[in-house]
Amino acid sequence: MAIITVDHLRKTYGTRVAVEDVSFSVEEGEVFGIVGRNGAGKTTTVECVAGLRTPTSGTVTVDADLKEQVGVQLQECSLPDKIRVGEALALYASFYSRPADWRALAEEAGLDLRAPFAKLSGGQRQRLSVALALVGSPRVAILDELTTGLDPRARRETWDLVARIRDRGVTVLLVTHFMEEVERLCDRVAVISRGRVRAVDTPAGLVARAGGEQRLVFHTGEPVDGLRALPEVTSVVVTADGDDAEVTVTGTTDLLSAVTAVLPPARMRDLRMERTTLDDAFLVLTGQEES
Amino acid sequence: MTKAFGKLAAVEARLFLREPAAVFFVIVLPVGLLLALGGTIPGFRDADPSLGGQRFVDAPFTGMMILLSIVTLALSALPSALVLYRERGVLRRMSTTPVRPGSLLSAQLLVNVAVSVVATALTLIVGHLAFGVPLPKAPWAFAMVFVLGSVAMLALGLLLAAVAPNSRVVQGAGAALMFPLLFLAGMWLPRPLMPEVLLRISDFTPTGAFGQGLVDALGGHAPQPLHLAVLAGWALAAGLAAARLFRWQ
Numbered sequence: 001m002a003i004i005t006v007d008h009l010r011k012t013y014g015t016r017v018a019v020e021d022v023s024f025s026v027e028e029g030e031v032f033g034i035v036g037r038n039g040a041g042k043t044t045t046v047e048c049v050a051g052l053r054t055p056t057s058g059t060v061t062v063d064a065d066l067k068e069q070v071g072v073q074l075q076e077c078s079l080p081d082k083i084r085v086g087e088a089l090a091l092y093a094s095f096y097s098r099p100a101d102w103r104a105l106a107e108e109a110g111l112d113l114r115a116p117f118a119k120l121s122g123g124q125r126q127r128l129s130v131a132l133a134l135v136g137s138p139r140v141a142i143l144d145e146l147t148t149g150l151d152p153r154a155r156r157e158t159w160d161l162v163a164r165i166r167d168r169g170v171t172v173l174l175v176t177h178f179m180e181e182v183e184r185l186c187d188r189v190a191v192i193s194r195g196r197v198r199a200v201d202t203p204a205g206l207v208a209r210a211g212g213e214q215r216l217v218f219h220t221g222e223p224v225d226g227l228r229a230l231p232e233v234t235s236v237v238v239t240a241d242g243d244d245a246e247v248t249v250t251g252t253t254d255l256l257s258a259v260t261a262v263l264p265p266a267r268m269r270d271l272r273m274e275r276t277t278l279d280d281a282f283l284v285l286t287g288q289e290e291s
Numbered sequence: 292m293t294k295a296f297g298k299l300a301a302v303e304a305r306l307f308l309r310e311p312a313a314v315f316f317v318i319v320l321p322v323g324l325l326l327a328l329g330g331t332i333p334g335f336r337d338a339d340p341s342l343g344g345q346r347f348v349d350a351p352f353t354g355m356m357i358l359l360s361i362v363t364l365a366l367s368a369l370p371s372a373l374v375l376y377r378e379r380g381v382l383r384r385m386s387t388t389p390v391r392p393g394s395l396l397s398a399q400l401l402v403n404v405a406v407s408v409v410a411t412a413l414t415l416i417v418g419h420l421a422f423g424v425p426l427p428k429a430p431w432a433f434a435m436v437f438v439l440g441s442v443a444m445l446a447l448g449l450l451l452a453a454v455a456p457n458s459r460v461v462q463g464a465g466a467a468l469m470f471p472l473l474f475l476a477g478m479w480l481p482r483p484l485m486p487e488v489l490l491r492i493s494d495f496t497p498t499g500a501f502g503q504g505l506v507d508a509l510g511g512h513a514p515q516p517l518h519l520a521v522l523a524g525w526a527l528a529a530g531l532a533a534a535r536l537f538r539w540q
Contacts, residue, residue, distance in 0.1 A: 050387055051387070052383065052386065052387065066387075067387070067388060067389040068389055070387070072384070072387040074380060074383065074384055074387075076380055077379065077380035077381070077383065077384045078379045078380065078381075079379065079381060080306055080372075080375065080376070080379070080381070082306055082309040082310070083302065083306060087302055087305070090298070091298050091299065091302050092388065094294050094295045094298040095295050095388045095389050095390040096388070096389060097389070132384075136388070136389075
């Protein structure tokens with residue numbers, strides 16, 4: 001049963017079209033990603049879901065109380081400089097009829113209750129923002145660009161926090177433009193480009209759509225003609241020859257185990273595997289001319 | 292919901308007290324000026340026949356210090372806080388919760404009213420203890436002027452917050468408004484010394500009407516109906532304009 005259904009959403013500001021035509025549905029308990037470049041319409045889409053904007057046309061259905069059961073973390077939202085972490089959490093907890101234990105949330109997010117907002121690092125601010133989105137024990141959490149501008153360590157800590165939310169069964173709608181974030185967190189993803197959905201799939205499914213090829217590259221002195229007969233292999237290219245031939249084997253999934261069954265790894269040198277990444281898939285699906 | 296409002300007001304009050312500038316200009320400065328000038332300037336504590344026999348430190352000066360406190364609060368502290376909330380997306384963020392952002396506005400106003408009551412009471416008590424300034428001789432008239440005047444000034448502050456695009460502008464505009472308004476109230480040139488034209492203009496400004504109303508009520512006179520009407524008019528006009536123009540984001 002879908003908890004969020006977006007059907008032919010369209011949003012314009014005057015003559016500017018922010019969202020052309022977006023449809024997707026989010027199942028209860030999944031982490032659903034919305035990826036796209038800056039200006040693709042991601043934020044407008046989730047702000048329509050959160051009830052902050054009214055669609056120009058199309059419908060957004062959320063099977064939960066928008067105010068009570070949907071927690072929101074907005075881009076470009078901060079707090080007064082002198083409010084303390086504990087005060088902000090206790091205050092927002094008082095807004096809801098069934099709040100979460102805000103002290104436990106702060107601890108989970110690694111936040112010092114007495115720290116004033118102005119003294120928090122970028123990562124701490126984002127984690128506070130996530131904690132505030134969760135303080136009403138929501139069924140759905142909408143998180144918009146929560147790791148933009150964070151250093152790699154702060155980003156990882158924030159991801160851990162999101163993973164723990166998911167483990168509690170909260171449905172997460174995550175806006176991002178980091179493919180690594182998608183790979184780590186998302187069950188399914190909608191790729192949005194110029195206000196339209198280009199694909200909705202699992203991260204692995206997106207990679208497969210974009211070709212999904214794997215490549216093995218290694219050096220060997222052994223004959224490699226036998227590899228061509230393997231069903232997993234689509235091509236074998238040998239450059240140079242003699243004892244130090246460089247071989248490139250292209251194929252589909254499970255290429256490595258198929259090849260190593262015929263040619264033991266001990267006979268190969270400098271073995272490396274290349275595969276289509278989610279980044280590649282994203283570029284293929286959104287068209288590269290936009291960048 | 293009432294629990295949330297109580298929490299909001301408590302947090303807003305704490306945030307106000309953590310702003311040294313706000314506390315200084317709204318509470319410390321008016322009381323300090325009353326003590327410093329009242330205690331040092333010769334003549335301030337002599338009965339003055341041109342003031343109907345009262346001393347300058349009594350109603351005229353004490354009234355001005357109360358006005359200074361409320362004007363600073365309404366035209367500087369209140370709009371700055373509200374514009375910052377809008378700028379930082381706090382009001383927008385709040386609209387995604389069960390509590391409406393209007394509650395934050397109400398909590399802010401409540402705190403501002405409470406602070407102006409405290410500042411006024413403090414000024415009266417300190418003046419009374421230090422120089423024997425009489426407590427308001429017409430307490431009901433004083434209360435009425437205080438309420439009408441505070442509402443008019445806070446409504447002007449809300450209007451300022453509604454039209455100012457960002458915190459830099461709201462601070463500049465607040466200061467730019469405050470000085471002429473305080474001048475017209477008689478802060479530097481007492482109203483009895485103003486030329487006729489200036490006095491007529493002063494009568495129709497919110498600060499002129501408020502200041503004279505405070506001085507009258509403190510001195511035991513009934514405030515002039517014109518001044519009460521002017522204050523009510525400003526309160527209504529600024530309040531309605533602010534309600535129409537206020538943007539949450």
